[in-house]
Amino acid sequence: MFDKEYDVIVVGGGHAGAEATAAAANMGSSTLLVTMNLQTIGQMSCNPAMGGIAKGQIVREIDALGGYSGIITDKSAIQFKMLNKSKGPAMWSPRAQNDRMRFAEEWRMALENTPNADFYQEMVSGLLVNGNKVVGVKTSLGIEIRARAVVLTNGTFLNGLIHIGDKQFGGGRAGEKAATGITEQLVDIGFESGRMKTGTPPRVDGRSLDYAKMTPQPGDDNPEKFSYLPTPILKVQRDCHMTRTSQLVHDLLREGFDRSPMFNGRIKSIGPRYCPSIEDKINRFADKDSHQIFVEPEGWNTVEVYVNGFSTSLPEDVQYKALKSVAGFENVKFFRPGYAIEYDYFPPTQLKHTLETKLIDNLYFAGQINGTTGYEEAASQGLMAGINAHLKINEKESFILKRDEAYIGVLIDDLITKGTEEPYRMFTSRAEYRTLLRQDNADLRLTPKGYEIGLAKEERLKRMEEKQQKSEDFVSFFRKTSFKLEEVNPILMSLDSALVNQSDKLFKVFSRPKLTMDHMLQLEDVSTYVNDHNLDSEVLEQTEIQVKYSGYIEKEKTNADKLQRLENVRIPDNFDYSKLKSLSFEAREKLKSIQPVTISQASRISGVSPADISVLLVYLGR
Template structure:
């Protein structure tokens, strides 16, 4: 009934979609298996992509040749660049999306991808022969063969939904849980655990009074995620902000005795940085109010996502508390919020390629690895799809360094440090964040994406042109001199000191009071020069000039630490032979099996002295 496949992808969420698309685009014969073809790439929580650090990840996915940026652009209803008031390392793009259109665009993209087939059914088992994944077995008993298997099961593995004192099996509201896989993997020697996440109630937007809320419009000049030819928005939908108060908190507390979280019915650990509303008012009792973001779910729907009000309290408690929020007095609820518990597998059981250590040819991506968030899942799916293709065709895996991409930071953190709670990406996790900006992801990664057959020739040409324009403009601004008589009046107006002799435009641009906008106002010739280039190129040149010393310092540090990555460690290396290692280091090294000395330095419990011992031993 089925041909043999190169790669089988189990699951069709954000991780599964990126994995299937990448492997098929690179030339593998791929089968995507999902329990419901109608929920491909569903935005099961908030209808948004990007945000702090997450926006950088979406740009990196796009630069490598993935689809999340393109799909986000095609379905967005609002665009905002967050953290503009901070340094460029913190600037983070975010889109508000049409939930239904996002899912539809992903399905259309996948159906138009050559080499990609679909099957709707539950997967009960991974077929393993001689320690290698060779296919899957479905709930109907069908066995489908493949050279590599990618599991992207999301919250479906033994998923249990909680609303107050009620609980029932499910991977999402109105969708069943996936059973059997966890038990099989544990029988193969894998360690599993439980995690928890949640979602807020959905509200009828027609029942809200927006006059009592603060409007949050999109950017006046909206950008987009993709470096490709997707369109920018001509019109946008506003979001809104309101706040909880003492009355809201009082109503919520009435349900605490029925809270599955407080009463111990939920065993899994929830996300630290996205807590439920009951957890917020319990942990931060001194706060008089909490922000509530009112987010439309699309162009043509009245459904509203109540961001900041995630909860698993009884539905009547949820409703009574909601009606005490300004603007929600007459709110009508579409469905209540809930918490969901699910199985995950500690990611220290993976290699940096996302292939499991125990079973060759088996890859994990997304929430199965203990992460939370669409963007974190999507980038893992992309890398798992790339490396599953490489595995199926006996090629070396692609592993991104921490100095190359946020994706590299995320995977390195997961494999070397593991996670005890749902892992979310932040800019603070990246020690090279000045290098890993959202504006230069194409310059960093498109050549890599093109070299593996994922990014198109057109993408590469566009990046090469951008590099040329960047270098030309940078050199011209260093050469172009401005006369004191011409610019001093303007400098005074911009509250910066005047000049006594001719100085270069680049020299003036280093001043914190001056941006490209002010430089253009100082000189007609300079404005004409700058306007020959795109806004993106102008922005990158400005960042390069203003932060030159910081960028150089990070680059040198990355190169210095990068030399440790050249020290390869064989997978069968016997750490018991190195007697001078501490017992904790020996235990961690044997468990994680680092592929390089550089990776070994990032394992918690491995001290600098352990690294010195290992360096000497490997040197011998």
């Protein structure tokens, strides 16, 4: 069946696997996606939404590099919101509700229309390894498929175990069997593995809910989108709704705690800190008498509803009884109960920054196998693994994003350098340079890089360059054009801002906190310039940020440049840390295990002190 050798085999068809397949194939590698079920490619296993705090920035970065997630999200969106709009632009985060079925369908169609991408449905039960190099995969039917590189994106399927109350059964997702064989083989080779847990809430029949008792959560009045390409903008949106738990709901849930796998010892692994189950929330935050529940429709034409905030592994009868006591859920009908799932992962300190494993050449890990949680985190790793697998087998320089270049760079550096013992989720607070890593400028930061490696197409680059030029020209216009007192002072008066006594440059008055682009468009010279140059909302937003936050942006660039000096001090491969007796014992252990590539990376390892870094710098002649 498979008489040819593929360039890249991707194992798993979730968000990481889909992006890895698209990246490798679009860059020119013959790519085979092997998945246990071709009908669930790009499946949203948990909530029907993409983006959110920091996650939205990641989706825009994937899009800017030439990935598919932003395009798929726009094509299947049912609602769009820009979160944190009341804060500075570094915190603005796009989020979309999606039609779950259309999202998976769009992914399937996008991949089928990608040249160089082939598909095969079966379970991969092992790897073909020659010495310290992977050369293919072996399926459960015993079929051997050869490849020059392999990307593992197994999600929650590696020895997956589903828990509902005191019941447990093997599975990688509701209704789908677990994957076996790979963990055991990798551990035999010398990899370290662990177990993690995640969970999901009940799905219910929207026809059984009383929305009059809930608070509507509409989308933005002027919805934006994720992709920088001309994808469709939402004209009509579906509302979400919000309700709350109560003390009664909490009491009913507590009745089942003795049968909860979380509390009776059946689940031994650690779940996501920032997306806890409802039983974990009422246990950890016993002082709170209610928690928010977000009622999210699963699509345009389905009655299925996702109960966000009610993730649980309690017995199904306890789930049902407690949820019936939530306002609006008195007559609720279940489609299926919530559950928890435990699965194998491999601590990511065993990887290089390219996501290639240190033990086996040309073998890459991406997604939840690395201990992350979230579609967006998985998709970005898949993209980077697919890119680097293609580059490696073609003997080209690897593609690594630094911490001041992308949230994707922060994510991967955190995983490789610090590891994780609980499901890792991206937050804006994890990025030192979040003023530089905004959602509005992901294309300016990354599209030239994506184009240079052969992933982003010329159309993307031209759109980016046009936006960049128009923004720079508009900023220049504000710097050299003076305002008229009779136009500006009425606006300042309406904002209760100090009036000006003499004319000055538009840039100076625009820098005031209360003034927005909408105010500036009331000025004749500004509105004339915008109309004459046909400037769209993206250019207007980019210009406003460059004017109002120029000082902060320049300061952060300076700080990033200073850190770059340490990034340029490379540590030789296979460096022998044992001969540096001045290093602390912990530092020697950690440095030997992780093998950092640069002094900057070494400085971010937990347990490596500034004194240890000084010792390294002295030894390296710096």
